[in-house]
Every structure is written in C-alpha cells, then in structure tokens.
Amino acid sequence: MEVAAAAAAVAVPRHKVKKQINLFYCAECEELALKVAAASDAIQLQSINWRNFPDGFPNLFINNAHDIRGQHVAFLASFSSPAIIFEQISVIFALPKLFIASFTLVLPFFPTGTFERVEEEGDVATAFTLARILSMIPKSRGGPTSVVIYDIHALQERFYFGDDVLPCFETGIPLLLQRLSQLPDAFPDDGAWKRFHKSLANFPVVVCAKVREGDKRIVRIKEGNPEGRHVVIVDDLVQSGGTLRECWLLMVLQKLAPM
Numbered sequence: 697m698e699v700a701a702a703a704a705a706v707a708v709p710r711h712k713v714k715k716q717i718n719l720f721y722c723a724e725c726e727e728l729a730l731k732v733a734a735a736s737d738a739i740q741l742q743s744i745n746w747r748n749f750p751d752g753f754p755n756l757f758i759n760n761a762h763d764i765r766g767q768h769v770a771f772l773a774s775f776s777s778p779a780i781i782f783e784q785i786s787v788i789f790a791l792p793k794l795f796i797a798s799f800t801l802v803l804p805f806f807p808t809g810t811f812e813r814v815e816e817e818g819d820v821a822t823a824f825t826l827a828r829i830l831s832m833i834p835k836s837r838g839g840p841t842s843v844v845i846y847d848i849h850a851l852q853e854r855f856y857f858g859d860d861v862l863p864c865f866e867t868g869i870p871l872l873l874q875r876l877s878q879l880p881d882a883f884p885d886d887g888a889w890k891r892f893h894k895s896l897a898n899f900p901v902v903v904c905a906k907v908r909e910g911d912k913r914i915v916r917i918k919e920g921n922p923e924g925r926h927v928v929i930v931d932d933l934v935q936s937g938g939t940l941r942e943c944w945l946l947m948v949l950q951k952l953a954p955m
Contacts (some may be wrong), residue, residue: 805846
C-alpha cells in the first residue's frame, strides 16, 4: 500500500508553484487517499456521501461542492468490481461540471485488460468499451480531463481513448526499483516479461512459462536460476492470483532465500 500511495501522489500535477489539489476518493480507496494526503501538503482531502436507495441504486452527494469552484480537483477511483463502477462514473461525470479549474482521474487499476482485442468474430473487447465510457467525461473549466492509469496491461490501449480526454500512463516500476538491491525478479509468464523486462534490465531475471502436461498447464522456469536468492515476482495483470501462487511455489521449491 505504501508503494501505491506514493504512486498515486505522483499522479497529481506538480508545478513550480504548488497548487492546492482537492482529492475526492471512492469508499474503497479511503485508506490509500489518507496516505496520499499525508505525503503532500498540497493535497486537501474532500469527501462524498456514498449511500444507496432501498432499491440498491446510488444515492450520492458531493460535499463542499461550492467550495471547490475554480480549484483543481482529482478523484481516486477503484474499478475492482463491476458493482461499484456505476456509482463512481456518476461522480466522475459530475465533478467537472462544478466549475472547477481542472479535473484529474486517477485509476490505479484498469480492470478490463484481459479482453483488449477481438480474436474471433463475436468477441467483445470490453477494454475498448470502458475506454469509450471514460472518454465521455465532461470537460472542466480548464479543458479535457487527465486520466492517469497505472501499469495498464497493454500500452496500445492508449488509442482506445477519444480526443476529449488526456490519457496518461504511469508505472510503479521506478518505485519498485528503489526498494530492490541485487534481487532477481521473476516473471510468471512471457507476457509479464515482455511488458516490464526493459525497466528491470539491470537485475538478474527469472522467466516462467506455462507448459502443457497432459490436460494441465503447469508453470515451469523458462530462463534464469533463482536458487539461493531473494525473489520479487512481477506480473503485468492479476485476477485470481493463481499464476502468481504457482510461480511462488515453484520459486520455493528451487531452495531460494525467503521471499
């Protein structure tokens, strides 16, 4: 969480003269928002009443709506579940219309990364759908919304967004590098290696891959040797975490130092 908090803080625009940023956040990101605010005296936390009507639909209220007129506003979102996306989209569409100076949407996780392209007729590329929804965010007084996304699954998803928003793709890898010292990094599959290997070129690397054995697909070491070393596993997208667990177990069986 400390790394994520630092990464989210970086997303807030920085200028030679510090500008006060009013940071709103979803209920799921409250702990992270508090850490972000503690990391910078230029961030002022704001709040939203996240309530529901008896039928389950959102009953939302943006506190201090009049006080943020003419000021810079950011919203820290979490699209971890389809059930909480609609209520956040409602707030995201409302904030820029409050006569604010600028609006920045910080989305640490872009959730539809596993379906970003059509491989056969009938596939629905939901990553493109979500990008189109975010592209419809209204402009603020200062212009288009900045959409900051961390470690998106594929960089080509930049082109899924329309011209009415400004996508900004950030990565937490530099923060990870600050914490690593002579530790080998393990990539649980080829996709993770292709996504991040250039950022970790100065570290010894172990690459894993899924191979078919009978009816099962099992993680095996494709490249490198983790024996006797500390290992940090880096993946480009995590859903259930099953592949990460298999990779972790494989590393443990290689008699490496504690992970």
